[in-house]
Amino acid sequence: MTARLYRADYPQHCRTHAIDGMTLVFHRPSGTTHFLSAPAPEMLILLSEAPMSAAVLCQRLCEQLDLPQDDEALYVVEARLDELIASGLVRVQGLDPH
Amino acid sequence: MKDARPLATALADPISVLEFTPDDWTSLLTIARAERLDGSLAYRLADLPLPDVVARALEDARAQAAFDRTQALWEVEMAHRALSPAGIEPILLKGSAFAFAGLPAGLGRLIGDLDILVPRDRLDDAEAALIRAGFEWVKDNEYDQGYYRQWMHELPPLIHRDRETMIDVHHTILPLTARRTPDAAALIEASVEIAPGLRVLNAADMIVHAVTHLLADGDLAGGLRNLWDIDRLLRLFASTPGFWDELDERAALHEMRAPLGLALRLTNRLYATPVPPRLAGYDRMRDLLFVRRMLARDGWGRPIRPVNRLGFYIRSHWIRMPPVMLARHLWTKAKAK
Amino acid sequence: MHHFSVRIGAISYRVGSAWAAPIASLRRLYADYPVPEDGIATVTARIGPPRPWRRWIRPQVEIGGDHTLPDTVPMALRHALLAAEMAMNMQVALGERRHLLIHASAVERGGRAVIMPGDSGSGKSTLAALLGENGWRLLADEFVMIDMANDMVLPFPRAISLKNSAIPEMERRIADPARFGPLLRQTPKGELRHLRPNPEAIARMDEPARPALILFPSFGLDPAAEGMHKSELFVSLTEGSTNYIALGQTAFEALVRMVEDIPAARFTYPDSETGMAIVEQFAAEMGI
Numbered sequence: 001m002t003a004r005l006y007r008a009d010y011p012q013h014c015r016t017h018a019i020d021g022m023t024l025v026f027h028r029p030s031g032t033t034h035f036l037s038a039p040a041p042e043m044l045i046l047l048s049e050a051p052m053s054a055a056v057l058c059q060r061l062c063e064q065l066d067l068p069q070d071d072e073a074l075y076v077v078e079a080r081l082d083e084l085i086a087s088g089l090v091r092v093q094g095l096d097p098h
Numbered sequence: 099m100k101d102a103r104p105l106a107t108a109l110a111d112p113i114s115v116l117e118f119t120p121d122d123w124t125s126l127l128t129i130a131r132a133e134r135l136d137g138s139l140a141y142r143l144a145d146l147p148l149p150d151v152v153a154r155a156l157e158d159a160r161a162q163a164a165f166d167r168t169q170a171l172w173e174v175e176m177a178h179r180a181l182s183p184a185g186i187e188p189i190l191l192k193g194s195a196f197a198f199a200g201l202p203a204g205l206g207r208l209i210g211d212l213d214i215l216v217p218r219d220r221l222d223d224a225e226a227a228l229i230r231a232g233f234e235w236v237k238d239n240e241y242d243q244g245y246y247r248q249w250m251h252e253l254p255p256l257i258h259r260d261r262e263t264m265i266d267v268h269h270t271i272l273p274l275t276a277r278r279t280p281d282a283a284a285l286i287e288a289s290v291e292i293a294p295g296l297r298v299l300n301a302a303d304m305i306v307h308a309v310t311h312l313l314a315d316g317d318l319a320g321g322l323r324n325l326w327d328i329d330r331l332l333r334l335f336a337s338t339p340g341f342w343d344e345l346d347e348r349a350a351l352h353e354m355r356a357p358l359g360l361a362l363r364l365t366n367r368l369y370a371t372p373v374p375p376r377l378a379g380y381d382r383m384r385d386l387l388f389v390r391r392m393l394a395r396d397g398w399g400r401p402i403r404p405v406n407r408l409g410f411y412i413r414s415h416w417i418r419m420p421p422v423m424l425a426r427h428l429w430t431k432a433k434a435k
Numbered sequence: 436m437h438h439f440s441v442r443i444g445a446i447s448y449r450v451g452s453a454w455a456a457p458i459a460s461l462r463r464l465y466a467d468y469p470v471p472e473d474g475i476a477t478v479t480a481r482i483g484p485p486r487p488w489r490r491w492i493r494p495q496v497e498i499g500g501d502h503t504l505p506d507t508v509p510m511a512l513r514h515a516l517l518a519a520e521m522a523m524n525m526q527v528a529l530g531e532r533r534h535l536l537i538h539a540s541a542v543e544r545g546g547r548a549v550i551m552p553g554d555s556g557s558g559k560s561t562l563a564a565l566l567g568e569n570g571w572r573l574l575a576d577e578f579v580m581i582d583m584a585n586d587m588v589l590p591f592p593r594a595i596s597l598k599n600s601a602i603p604e605m606e607r608r609i610a611d612p613a614r615f616g617p618l619l620r621q622t623p624k625g626e627l628r629h630l631r632p633n634p635e636a637i638a639r640m641d642e643p644a645r646p647a648l649i650l651f652p653s654f655g656l657d658p659a660a661e662g663m664h665k666s667e668l669f670v671s672l673t674e675g676s677t678n679y680i681a682l683g684q685t686a687f688e689a690l691v692r693m694v695e696d697i698p699a700a701r702f703t704y705p706d707s708e709t710g711m712a713i714v715e716q717f718a719a720e721m722g723i
């Protein structure tokens with residue numbers, strides 16, 4: 001099974017503004033406004049540095065935020081990834097395992 | 099203003115507006131909005147010395163057009179992301195194609211739903227990929243679904259559950275019930291890649307498609323706008339050597355030679371588009387009916403000439419469906435109310 | 436087509452009607468308003484019968500104009516003035532692309548504006564109407580327009596639609612009967628009567644005001660007030676705006692400046708006197 005790779009292009013194409021501990025994002029290509037809470041902005045920054053799989057992303061994120069890396073963390077990362085893909089802020093790059 | 103003629107004239111010959119009275123301006127803005135041509139008009143008049151209030155209104159129309167364009171290009175991007183894993187390269191149609199390809203027809207043009215063409219044998223895959231990406235059926239009752247799948251040239255329309263945008267997936271450019279059958283395989287074969295994984299129709303086919311859209315599909319609603327596309331495209335493409343011959347051939351291939359002639363005569367009449375008489379053919383009495391229908395809007399933006407309009411409504415169904423089917427369709431629709 | 440043209444702040448309307456009476460009512464309601472700049476109305480609103488025979492037989496009024504929504508329900512001819520006002524509102528709600536629209540009322544004093552966003556039923560219109568008769572200048576009762584180049588509130592002092600109990604309340608306070616439209620009974624919104632803003636609001640319709648305070652009123656509970664998070668304020672303002680999305684990055688940046696610069700709070704109030712007192716109290720704290 002080929003792992004899917006994800007990538008982002010952030011904060012290019014965006015206006016961002018920190019507000020109440022969240023990040024307010026205006027995404028120019030889609031013209032939509034998003035409210036992002038942790039760890040979404042951190043995920044976007046990591047995925048903008050290099051495309052990576054959900055597992056690698058989870059590992060990097062847990063190191064960065066000093067969190068235990070377990071199944072629960074991976075579950076959170078995957079759930080947020082789905083939202084970010086739906087919003088268009090993250091896209092899949094690499095083969096679909098299906 | 100007694101009809102939409104001054105709008106057509108303003109588009110073709112912007113200088114004509116310099117004679118306008120205040121009331122003319124109010125009517126022109128209203129008619130342009132009703133015909134959804136205010137964005138196109140705003141770009142056409144951009145360089146003229148206009149009264150300040152009019153200049154501001156047109157600036158706002160350009161801002162709206164810029165927003166429409168952003169949204170349309172984003173829908174293209176998201177459709178591309180949805181379809182490329184399945185190896186499908188959609189052919190963009192109409193407004194989205196004009197905007198993506200940077201054609202003058204796209205300047206200020208209203209862009210509604212995303213229309214794409216895919217090979218008929220990839221239709222099921224395209225549908226599955228779009229549903230995976232968050233699209234849902236607009237019409238999920240059995241009759242509508244069956245009707246589309248059996249007789250139409252497109253899937254039942256899909257709407258995105260979050261973005262609330264619509265996509266129409268076509269496998270050809272006229273309903274299967276229409277008496278003319280364009281060659282869908284040839285359209286796809288001759289299409290042109292404009293970005294990795296994204297295509298548009300070639301120049302001649304783009305005109306043929308615009309003609310089907312103008313005359314065979316719909317009751318001529320939005321006729322001025324569809325005809326304006328044809329004018330803009332023809333003025334650009336005509337400079338390519340051999341274009342008119344190719345257009346002639348492609349129209350014949352798609353069984354659209356006579357409708358093409360009519361569309362050329364109409365765009366010449368309304369927008370003074372230069373067209374070769376060899377393709378356009380001779381003016382006919384009937385052309386005037388089409389012109390009247392397309393200009394049928396008063397200075398308040400209201401539709402006028404209802405008798406003429408009704409005739410065209412029946413005609414549009416007649417072209418698309420054989421009479422027995424038409425009766426069945428209208429009966430099912432009536433029962434649904 | 437019977438018609439008349441009027442300028443209300445930044446918007447120059449042409450209003451058309453298949454019947455003469457609604458236009459006559461509008462002319463009375465908008466007496467003393469200016470005509471469009473250069474005589475050119477750039478926004479058209481109209482009312483007419485949904486089917487030709489409905490002009491005479493059990494007449495019905497449909498609202499229309501440059502921008503329309505599908506499936507608007509036709510109204511009775513005796514409510515034609517309301518239909519005309521709704522048609523005028525609809526043009527701004529759907530068509531305005533120059534200024535950022537916030538669904539709110541607003542009043543001004545000393546050049547500084549209090550913006551009061553709220554759903555219908557929050558009492559924002561009534562509060563603004565009352566304050567407009569008590570030392571404040573009415574800027575808007577339904578749509579606050581923000582000039583995104585300088586973040587100023589542009590006045591849009593159209594006629595205020597008073598509903599139900601707000602009608603006798605304003606009738607008690609305003610001596611001049613000419614400022615009121617006809618009383619409309621059994622409209623979809625209950626009893627309704629339009630009120631022309633006072634002469635000062637009309638005379639100064641081209642004088643913008645600097646937004647200084649945002650207050651979200653809600654009617655009918657014990658008096659109380661609480662602060663708002665900036666994020667909550669941002670979301671509330673975008674949800675109440677019909678053109679935020681269409682205006683793109685410019686609107687995003689303008690709203691970010693607003694939520695960063697302008698203090699905001701919610702308050703509830705049981706009656707108009709208390710409502711006005713709470714607004715005055717907030718204003719005093721801000722030195723307005």
